[in-house]
Every structure is written in structure tokens, then in C-alpha cells.
Amino acid sequence: MESRKLFCGVRVIELASVLAGPGVGQFFAELGADVIKVENPASRGDVTRTWKLKDEADGDVSAYFASINWGKKSIGLDISEKVGLEILYKLISKADIVIASYKPGDAEKLGVDYQSLRKIKKDLLYGKITGYGSDNPKVGYDAIIQAEAGFMSMNGDPDGKPVKMPVALMDVLAGHHLKEALLLAYIHRLKTGEGNEVSVSLIEAAVASLVNQGTNWLIAGKVPSRQGSSHPNIAPYGDIFTSKDQREIILAVGTDRQFSSLCNCLGLSNLCSDELYKNNAVRVRNRQDLFALLQAAISTYESKELIHELNKLKVPVGIVQSVNEALEMPEVKSLMLEGHAVRGIATFAGHFHNEKEKNPHLSPPPHFGAQTREILSAELLMSDDEIQNLQNLSIIA
Known part of the structure; x- marks a missing residue:
């Protein structure tokens, strides 16, 4: 059949x-x-x-x-x-x-x-x-x-x-x-x-x-709130950055290894050992300062070049596409x-x-x-x- x-x-x-x-x-x-x-x-x-x-x-x-x-x-x-x-x-x-x-x-x-x-x-x-x-x-x-x-x-x-x-x-x-x-x-x-x-x-x-957003309340006592596309439990995950050619780029970094690869690609390897960013828990607490550092670096790259390099390093990344662009994939x-x-x-x-x-x-x-x-x-x-x-x-x- x-x-x-x-x-x-x-x-x-x-x-x-x-x-x-x-x-x-x-x-x-x-x-x-x-x-x-x-x-x-x-x-x-x-x-x-x-x-x-x-x-x-x-x-x-x-x-x-x-x-x-x-x-x-x-x-x-x-x-x-x-x-x-x-x-x-x-x-x-x-x-x-x-x-x-x-x-x-x-x-x-x-x-x-x-x-x-x-x-x-x-x-x-x-x-x-x-x-x-x-x-x-x-x-x-x-x-x-x-x-x-x-x-x-x-x-x-x-x-x-x-x-x-x-x-x-x-x-x-x-x-x-x-x-x-x-x-x-x-x-x-x-x-x-x-x-x-x-x-x-x-x-x-x-x-x-509701998955994790429901248990954020049930287990952690945290009422989920609006925070744009940023993830409440992970950083940098869901954050939107702007490239040199003005394309919007989203990162979904879920592990410390991925974060290390991201930093090495962007010339920010010092962040991997920084007490403020060395693991996910502290990155979530310091996400605004981290965003500013990443945005400054990403703004120097053309989108295609950056995405190509990050894909080679297995760092989750993508461009924010319109529906018509998505349907052409x-x-x-x-x-x-x-x-x-x-x-x-x-x-x-x-x-x-x-x-x-x-x-x-x-x-x-x-x-x-x-x-x-x-x-x-x-x-x-x-x-x-x-x-x-x-x-x-x-x-x-």
C-alpha cells in the first residue's frame, strides 16, 4: 500500500x-x-x-x-x-x-x-x-x-x-x-x-x-511576561540582531558549547570565561549587557557571511524571513x-x-x-x- x-x-x-x-x-x-x-x-x-x-x-x-x-x-x-x-x-x-x-x-x-x-x-x-x-x-x-x-x-x-x-x-x-x-x-x-x-x-x-511557560509558574513561581522574542530560560535564544546589511538575524544558542563557538566566530572568545557570561544561568541574568556586546560584533558582518560561518560551527542561526521567502525554501x-x-x-x-x-x-x-x-x-x-x-x-x- x-x-x-x-x-x-x-x-x-x-x-x-x-x-x-x-x-x-x-x-x-x-x-x-x-x-x-x-x-x-x-x-x-x-x-x-x-x-x-x-x-x-x-x-x-x-x-x-x-x-x-x-x-x-x-x-x-x-x-x-x-x-x-x-x-x-x-x-x-x-x-x-x-x-x-x-x-x-x-x-x-x-x-x-x-x-x-x-x-x-x-x-x-x-x-x-x-x-x-x-x-x-x-x-x-x-x-x-x-x-x-x-x-x-x-x-x-x-x-x-x-x-x-x-x-x-x-x-x-x-x-x-x-x-x-x-x-x-x-x-x-x-x-x-x-x-x-x-x-x-x-x-x-x-x-x-504552554509547556515550559506553564511550568515556569508551576515549579519556579515565575509568571511569564512579555519580553519580545527572547527566551525566559535561555540566552542568547530568540534574540534578534541586525547585520551590516540590515538583515534581522535570530540566534538560538542552547548550550555552553554553542555559545563558545559563537563567541569565537565573532572574536569575543573572552566572554566564554567571563563570570557574567560563562554559563546559561548567568547569561540569562545578564542578557541585556550580553545583547549589546553581541549586537556590536554582529553589526560588522554581512548576513550571508555570518550565517555561513555559524552554520559551519553548528551554531543555531537564521534570518527573519517573510512568508513568501519561507515558502520558497x-x-x-x-x-x-x-x-x-x-x-x-x-x-x-x-x-x-x-x-x-x-x-x-x-x-x-x-x-x-x-x-x-x-x-x-x-x-x-x-x-x-x-x-x-x-x-x-x-x-x-
Whole structure:
């Protein structure tokens, strides 16, 4: 079996919108699963179809939508109507996994919660994303979670206001947690034949990702605060320096050996034995003076020359790049997706040793309802007259 088709034959029904849930859907599509995205005709589908940049072209496949909807089929289906719900139930009877992201209580009202759907498919796997858990009705949005989970309080300059990260990282993290939970449930089903419901909340995914910043408080009693890109536990790590040609250079020196190599390269070997900088503990305490010394030396180097020399010495260093520069790096070319004049980025970055080409089977993000008739005809064997009648009733689109 080709590695990129490990989930070939697995059917996924996506009852999710925006980022976290659809990102999980694309993950399964990238690994060969058949993913059907169910979209509401009344709203003309996933809301991110309309989330466009001010100069973005017309159409229902926005840049945002195209970030997490490759490899799927779209069916426009009103599941608030009995006929539409019955159609969904028929599709789920042939499915393996359902991905859902409803406000607490909405799935039950619509009849698409796990308890309802397991009556249709006993071994169904149901992955659910919420904002704050099933018992809290509060709506969860990435920006709010970033604020409440402590991320914004740490992000920004010391004398500035809290800053939201420019990527909806809490949604991305929750999606990764749900993938893991669904994969564990899938392994359990292979062993036992049992279905299961797994759930992830945005707030739990965010807090679980605080890692050392969380334990800086729990163990050391230090409340993390804003300090730009500098690392609270390591120096010089995350600090930004300016080269002679005005490029911004970041260092991530994590060991005393790396620090020694850095100093030798910059002609500052005396710092390695200086009581103020000889180990990480004292460097953290004296980071401002250390920064000034390093900046003075780095400002005499052209960026390419310095990075070349530091790379030879295995000192972690890089240039602060724009997104377009990052996407041109040869190391990430395998992640690039393209089809029907649409470009995107794969969500799964893992490699299998025997793969020749990544995602050769992946279709571009679907237009709203693009496969409605195909799915009803091929999957449910509906006639053209039956499909047209559903169209006339606005059950499908």
C-alpha cells in the first residue's frame, strides 16, 4: 500500500467549519480518505469561503478556505430539514469517522450528536471540537482562547500591549490533538471493533501547549511576561540582531558549547570565561549587557557571511524571513499543493521512507456543493428527478 493512501477506503463526514475541524478533515484526505464536507445551503457553506483579503478575487474558494479544504467533496445539504437529515444518516451509515464542531447543545438539537449517530453506525468514530468542553455553552474563538490561555500575556514587547499571534494557532493545536485522539480511537476499533466518541476543547489544547511557560509558574513561581522574542530560560535564544546589511538575524544558542563557538566566530572568545557570561544561568541574568556586546560584533558582518560561518560551527542561526521567502525554501517544497489554479500547503508534514511523491491524489478545495449531485447519485442511487426535487425544495444546493 502506498503510504499516502493509508486511509484509502475510509469514509469521513465533516460536519465542521472554519479551521480546527476542517484541518482534521484535510489531514485524513491527505492520507487517502474519502472526505465529504457537509455544508449548509442557507449560508452558502463554510463561513471561511467569505473570509477574504480586501483585494482578493471573487469566488467561493477564498485563500482562507483553501488553507484547510483540499481533497474533499462538498455537498450542500440542509440537515435541519427531516429529508436532509435522512440523507445525511444514509451517508453516515457508510462512514467511518465524523468530525463535528458545534456549539454545545446544537448537535443534539440537529440529531447529529454521537449518541444519535451510533444508532446508525455502531462502530462509528466521532471526533468533536468545542471551545470550553461539552458542559460550557460559551462560544470558543481562537483570539479569545489566545487571550484566556495566557498566550497573549506573553506575546509582545515588554513595554507594549498583549499581542495576538497572526495564525489561529489554538485552532491548529486543537486540530492536532483531535487527530491524535481519532487515530487512537481508530487503533482501538481495529483491535476491538468498537466505535467511540473523542473530544477536544480549544482551551485544553491551548493550556496543554504552554509547556515550559506553564511550568515556569508551576515549579519556579515565575509568571511569564512579555519580553519580545527572547527566551525566559535561555540566552542568547530568540534574540534578534541586525547585520551590516540590515538583515534581522535570530540566534538560538542552547548550550555552553554553542555559545563558545559563537563567541569565537565573532572574536569575543573572552566572554566564554567571563563570570557574567560563562554559563546559561548567568547569561540569562545578564542578557541585556550580553545583547549589546553581541549586537556590536554582529553589526560588522554581512548576513550571508555570518550565517555561513555559524552554520559551519553548528551554531543555531537564521534570518527573519517573510512568508513568501519561507515558502520558497527547498526544504518545504514537498508541502506545496497546486491544482486548478489554486495553491495551498499540506497539513501533514510527516515523511514515509518509501514515498515517491506527496499527495498526488489530492484534489483542490471544492466549490460549494460541487459534488452534491455526484454523491446523491453514486452513493445513494438517487435518480435525476429525485435530486431535482430536493433542489426545488432547497434541501440541497
